[in-house]
Each structure stands twice: as C-alpha cells, then as structure tokens.
Amino acid sequence: MKLPLLSLLVFLPLFGAGLLWLLPARAARWLTAASMLATLALGVAALVAYQPAGARFQLLEQASWIASLNVHYRLGVDGLSILFLPATALLFLGSLVACWNVVQTSARLHYSLLLLLQTAMLGIFCALDTVLFFVFWELTLVPLYFLLGRWGVSSSSPQAAARYFLLMLAGGIPLLLAFVLLAASQPVPTFDLTVLLDAQLPRSTQTAVFLLCLLGFGIKVPLVPMHTWLPQFALAAPGSLTALLLGLKLGAFGLIRFAVPLAPAAAQDMHWLLAGLGTVAILYGAVGMLAQTNLRVGLAYASICHVGLAVLGLASFTAQGTQGAVSLLLSFSVATGGAFLLLEFLRQRTGSTDIHALGGAAKTMPLLATGFLICGLAGVGMPGTSSFPGEFLLIIAALHSHTGAGMAALFGLSIAAGGFLALYRKAFFGPVTRPEVSQAQDLRPREWAVLVALIVMIVAIGIYPGPWIEIVRPAAEAWAAGLGR
Template sequence: MLFFLFWELTLLPLYFLISFWGIGANRRYAAVKYTLFMLAGGIPILFGFILLAFGQAELSGTAPPVGLVFDYETLLNNPLPAEMQTLVFFLLLLGFAFKTPLFPLHTWLPVVAMEGPVAIAALMTGLKLGAYGIIRFVVPMAPAAAQEFHWLLAGLGVMGILYGAVLAIAQTNLRRMLAYASISHVGLVLLGIASFTIQGFQGALFQLLNFTIIAGGLYIVTGFLHHRIGSTDLINLGGVAQSMPLLTAFFLLFGLASMGVPGTNGFPAEFLVLVSALGSHTGAGLAALFGMVLGAGYFLSLYRRAFLGPARSAVVIDALDLRRRELLVASVIAFLVLAIGLYPNSVLETTRVASEAWVAHLLTQ
C-alpha cells in the first residue's frame, strides 16, 4: 500500500510540470490525458492489492480487517489459489500496462513527448516504472497464472515491438519517433520477462537500465537541438552535422546503442532477450528480430534526413554546437554507453543473485 500511495503521488508534480512548463501548444491537454490514464491504471492496481490482502485473510482463516496482509514478503511466500491468482494477475497487469506503456494503452506517451518538457519526456521514457511493477508484483504475486498466460505476455511484447517500430518509421518529428521507439523497446523487456529464464530476466533488467541511459541521452541531445532550432520536425532540420558535429556524433552514438550495435550497452541486453526468446517462444523471438531490423530502419532514415545533407535553414547554419556543460553531460552518458557495452558483467553480476531468486520463486510454485 505504501508503494501504491507513492505511485499515485507522482501524478501531482508531473501534472504541473507538463501543463505549466511544457513546450507544446497543447501541453495542458497532454497533462490531463496523462493524469487520467494513470488514474485509470491505478484502479485495477488498488483492487489487485486489496484482493491479495483478502486472499491472505482467507488462507489464514482470520476475518478481515484483522487478517488483512499487505506485507510483501508474506504475500510472496504464501501464494493464493490458482483461481484467485488469475484475477490478481489480470488486474495488476492491466494497471501496470498503462504506465509501461503497452499497446493499446500507450497513446499518452507520444502526446507527452511532444507537448511536455524534454526533461519530463526523458523521464517518462527512461524510467519504465510499469515494467518494474510487472517484475516486482505481477509475476511474483501470481506465479501460477503468469506461467499459464506466458503466451499473453510474449504476445503483448511482440505486439509492442512491431507496432512501435512501424509507427516510428512513419514519424517526421524526432521526439515523436523516440516515443514510439521506446514503446517498441519496452516490448522487448516484456518478451524477456515472458521467457521465465535467468538469461531472459537478466536481459530484461539490463534493457531497463539501458532505457535510463540511452533513451535519456537521446532525449537530452534532442532537447539541446530543440533549444537551438526551436523545432525537432524534419522539415526544419537537415544538414545539422555541418554546424553541430558534436551534437550529431552523440545522437548517432546513442542511436546505435538503441539499435543494439556491438560495443554499446544495448547489445548484451538485446542479445540475452533474443536468445532466451528464441528458446522459449521461437515465433515471438523471430518477430522480435524483424522488429530490430525495423528499428534500424526508422532510426537511420530519420537520422539521415535530420542531420546529413545540405543545410536548408539559416537557423541551422548559424546554430552553435554543444557548450561545455552540455558536452560534459553528453560525455558522461556516452562513457556509460561504451563502458557497460564493453564490460557487461559489471551489470550482469550485480543482478545475477536477484535474477536467480526471481526465477527460482517462479519455478517452485
């Protein structure tokens, strides 16, 4: 319940940050849409937690409210009957799907990415609290149901991968493209979770860490570009590399990391997820591979049109490259991208024990 309390409290500052400090003309609409979506998602989460507490009271034979249990460890070690697990599974999955976001509950993210502050867009795409909720609550609280409906988790993951990639190809704005790209990448996380293997789970955790670094870096660099040009629409860009070579280089590096190019931190995460998916859900794994090809297509296409070629705008021609403090921020992120990509064991060893415990709990139920 403490988790749920702070989950809902995040809505208040985000509403004001988007509506007052957004950069789009429809920022108040974006703030209201985000708030309503999150409130709607909070309802099934609350009912799922309450159902867990009442289930524990029923198991112990103690009448509510005395027998109600909200302690995480107690709920984890005393799973509910299979029928009740199914209801808890769908309630929690639905609630966290709003925040993740999963298709078709994703429509708030592109709006917030376009209308809200760039820092908030980086936060929304970089910190996938919905995916954390699936890992922390959905699967461990209903392990039998999660294994029964593993095909649903894998299917939602593949749908997100392909849908996000196809929509990203059709975009003509860098910020909106990055929003749909994050929807595609979070589908890969769900696919890794659905494999129920240590390899897949570690890949999913690795990918969540990458969201913070890569997606955050891409949005920050895009924010630098917007600050100079006043727009991230392709029609106002072109030839950015001529006047801003450093900004262009960092955007390319972070984009290559999002594509999973070897040597960057995106490669080991995507490799682990794909290998585990091909073993547990072969069809879904092949679809995810196709989605990665689409991912390379949409990024390289927009990169070419926005940054390469002749500069058509006087604003682009006269724009300044990264200042020292901006260069410092981008350099720190670039260092993390390369350091973790070259030494992935620094992350894998940190998450190994927790991953083994998570999978062991699932398989013993």
C-alpha cells in the same frame, strides 16, 4: 543503529525541495543541482553497500505506519532494483542541466516539483510494501501534471497533461484492487511484499491479480493498445521531462517486481498474453517509427518497441530473460534518456525536432549529432553499447521459449534500427536549408559534461558488461526460482 541509507536517498530530494523555499530564488538552480549531486552520491553509496551474493532483499528498513490496516513503511532493494537508484539520480541531473536556462518563471516551483518527482521515482524502486509503493506510484502524477501542464512546449500541453493524469489515475484503480485482493487473500491481511512473494494463492485469485496488474502497469509501460498517450506526451513535453518518463521504465519494472512474481502460476498460464503483447509492441513500435517525421515522436515509438522486447523476454520466465530485461531497462535509462536530453538541446537551438525543420544539423552541431548517434545506436542494441548484453540475453530467452515471437522480434528490431537511421540521416545530414540550423551553436560545456558521462557509461558497460550483469544475475535467479513455488 545503522544509517537508514535508502530513506535518506529517497527523501533527500524532498528535503531539498523544502529548502528551496527557505533560500532566495536565485539560489534555486544551484541548490537543486547540489541536492541531485548528493542524491547521486547516496545512490552510488547504496550500490556499494549492496552485496550481490547476499540476501535477496538488502538495506532493509521498517517502521510502523498504519497499524490497523497492517501497512508498514518498508524499504529495501534487490539486484533488480539497486542499479536503478544511481541511474535515476544521474538522469535527473541530466534533466536539470537540460532545463538549466529554460525555466524563467516560477523557477522555485519548477525545481521543487522536479525534486518531488525524484523522491517519488526513487520511492517506487525501493518500496517493499504494496501500499507504500502505490503511494509513490501515484505521487509521480502531481509533479508530472504540473511540469507538463505549466512548462510544456506546445499549446496543447495542458490537455496532454490532463489526459496523462486521468489515464494514469484510471490505471491506478486496477493496481489498488490487485493489492487489496492480495492482502485479503492472506490469513492476516498484509501488504508486505516479502510475505506476499512466498504466499500460496488460489489460482482464481492469481488470475485476477495478474490481469489487474497487467492492466495497471500496461498503461504505464505502455503496451499496445494502451499506448496512445505516449506520442502526444512526447510532443507536448520538454525533452527533459520525456527523458525521465521514458528513460525510467516504471511500468516494465512494475511487471517484473509485482505482476509476475505475485501471481506466478497465472502469469505462466498466460505466457501467450504477455509474449503476444510484447511482440505486438515490438512490431507496432517499429512500424510506427517509420511513419514519423518528428524525432521526439519517433523515439517514443522506438521506446514502445524496446520495452516490448523486455516484456517478451520476461514471458520466458527464466533467470536469463529477467536478467536481460532488467539490463535492457537500465541501459535505456542511459540511452533513451540521453537521446531525449539531446533532442531537448536541439529543440532549444532550432525550435523544433521535426526533420523538415532540420536537415544538415550535423554540420553546425557535430558534437550533438555524434552524441545523438551513439545514444540512438545504443537504443537499437548495437554491439559494443550498453544495450547489447541485455538484448542478446532477451533474444536468446525469447527464441527458446517463444521461437516464432523471437523471430518476429528480431525482424521488428531490424526495422526499428533502419527507422532510426533513416530519421537520423534526414535530420542531421544533407544540405543546411534553415537559418535556425545554420546559426545554431554546438553543445555548451555543461551540456557536453552530461553527455560525456552518459556516453562513457554506454560504451563502458557495452564493452565490459560483466560486473553489472553479475549484480543482476543472483536476483534474477532468485526471481525465477520463486515462480516455481
């Protein structure tokens, strides 16, 4: 009997959450850290066990769950999802460090919710059954609601939490309908992703499934015009939470994993829709960023912009575009995640991330400023950072398939880079005017440790991207080949 590696990985955080309540409250923080470290180790083990040249889906596990509906417990990973597992584990560890001294009340509850969220997110990347996926997908909402509503950083946090929860719940309806439609289209209703990926579906069903998925995942991505929750969320949530939500681009992953390959012909018919939404998101995010004075909201707009690029590249329906999209999303989990964690460190020190309340922050906090610059540059796709290979592949793919949109994307990305640098200059350079800034301390060792880990990854992947790209490539080729069925 082989070790059920993925199940262990997915449910270890949940187990940790249960354990928290059996041990004294003082141990909660360290126990959470231990659980997250162990999860990271398992994530790396899964990555080592995965063979890029092997079968499409690996580390498969299957068990009967709801037999009369033909719903199974099915886990497995391919080259598109495997790298997200260690990335998720790493980001959660960073998030824990960012809220290390912040959570004073009901700490056990906070940490168990964080661990529950980790289980749900890992489950999303591993599920190979649409119902199981949906369960994990919706399961993220409960901990997010509480973490934002109860431990938010602004007075409007409960409202933002409720809004996010309701929007995502509404977004779940089209997804569930799409999965039910897909299941019903088969001779024997099935929710097995591996079967559905090979199924021949009538064009009308494909169109319905694709549009429903686009709606459901689009809210999460978020695609313009369904993005309005994001700036509000970024303002109301502590950076440790935003890092998780924006670092791990679940919506874009959903598009890659479900929307396009399950309805390939419809997706290719509506390439203009996907490419258009991507281009609008790039331009809108870039321009929106210029108007911001708060670094957290500015980064939220930058995130809309970048994920738009991934969607545009996806609309080329080539292996190259998909490979680029996955690489870019992975890079963001490190870069955007890291940037939000740093903003959380900054907020804890100065009480704000608004450029008017900062100014000259690089003088008193040089390490923080340097780290933020590196993460930010990685976010705008600077050569030598981890985002560059992905971005390069995406732009090539986009210029081939949608030349005009590709040009517009290049233009948008330059605006975004300029916008980031302008925000950065106002917040970190210039004279120090605020006492909060002049008295602020630079990063503590444990914060520094997280940052170094992230920066090493950003630079190492940026300089030597080969091995990572090679893990994604065979899966991306299989993905693109599957579209021609």
